[in-house]
Amino acid sequence: MEYVNPLTCFRVDGRRPNEMRQLKGEVGVVSRADGSALFEMGNTRVIAAVYGPREVRCEYRMAEFSTGDRRRKPKGDRRSTEISLVIRQTMEASILTHLMPHSQIDIFVQVLQADGDLNYIEDSAGGVDVTVDILAKMDKVTLLQMDAKLPMDTFETVMDLATEGCKAIATYIREVLLENTKQLECQRG
Numbered sequence: 001m002e003y004v005n006p007l008t009c010f011r012v013d014g015r016r017p018n019e020m021r022q023l024k025g026e027v028g029v030v031s032r033a034d035g036s037a038l039f040e041m042g043n044t045r046v047i048a049a050v051y052g053p054r055e056v057r058c059e060y061r062m063a064e065f066s067t068g069d070r071r072r073k074p075k076g077d078r079r080s081t082e083i084s085l086v087i088r089q090t091m092e093a094s095i096l097t098h099l100m101p102h103s104q105i106d107i108f109v110q111v112l113q114a115d116g117d118l119n120y121i122e123d124s125a126g127g128v129d130v131t132v133d134i135l136a137k138m139d140k141v142t143l144l145q146m147d148a149k150l151p152m153d154t155f156e157t158v159m160d161l162a163t164e165g166c167k168a169i170a171t172y173i174r175e176v177l178l179e180n181t182k183q184l185e186c187q188r189g
Contacts, residue, residue, distance in 0.1 A: 003122050013042070013119045020165050025176040037176075041169075043115035053097075054104020058088035066114040086143060090133045093142040132162035136170035139163075 004010065004017050011017060021042025030036035033049035040046075060083040091107060118127045128150060133143035150158065 003125075003127060011119075012121050018161055020168060023169065023172045025173060027176060027180045039173075042119070043113060045112040047110050047112060049108045050105060051108075052103065052105030053100045054106065057104060058084045058091065058107045058109075060084040060087055060109045060111075062111040062114060066111045067120070086131075086145070090142050093140075094135055130158050130162065132159070132166060134163055134166040134170075136167045 003012060009016065024040040025037060027037045029038045029047060030049040033051055035050040036048060038045065038047045060080050062080060087107065087109060095105065097103070117129055117131060123129065128146065128148045131143060131145040132141065134141055
């Protein structure tokens with residue numbers, strides 16, 4: 001299946017081939033958490049809550065209603081366990097846990113609606129799924145997963161796009177956090 005229409009030069013969801021999905025973020029969405037956020041990227045909606053510091057633990061769940069006809073178990077399935085481990089390893093690479101030895105940070109991630117790195121149509125048609133995490137300020141790749149082989153030139157293009165995307169997301173998240181900080185300062189002052 002072609003993911004880009006040769007006549008219109010758009011993907012099946014109306015985006016240009018290299019265009020990211022629309023981003024939206026909101027922090028402080030879970031009042032009892034030490035930190036929380038609702039993050040949307042296109043049709044994907046994810047909520048995260050963080051409690052701690054304590055010793056690091058991570059739990060990932062996919063709501064059964066999040067993916068149309070792709071059935072997922074809400075907890076305990078192999079994919080959720082794998083994603084929990086990936087999130088944990090990614091967070092351990094970026095959280096300065098050495099500053100708080102013997103402490104715990106609980107991270108809970110719930111996918112409310114999923115339309116993946118590839119959108120549902122592309123994923124269902126067998127598109128190559130590449131997951132990348134980058135510490136944007138350090139240009140350090142902390143995670144790279146692929147579910148198929150790619151020619152080297154295609155892989156390099158994908159990595160360039162993924163790097164740009166990760167940096168754009170990191171910039172957006174910093175902007176959301178900065179705006180939230182300003183709002184909190186105004187409320188206190």
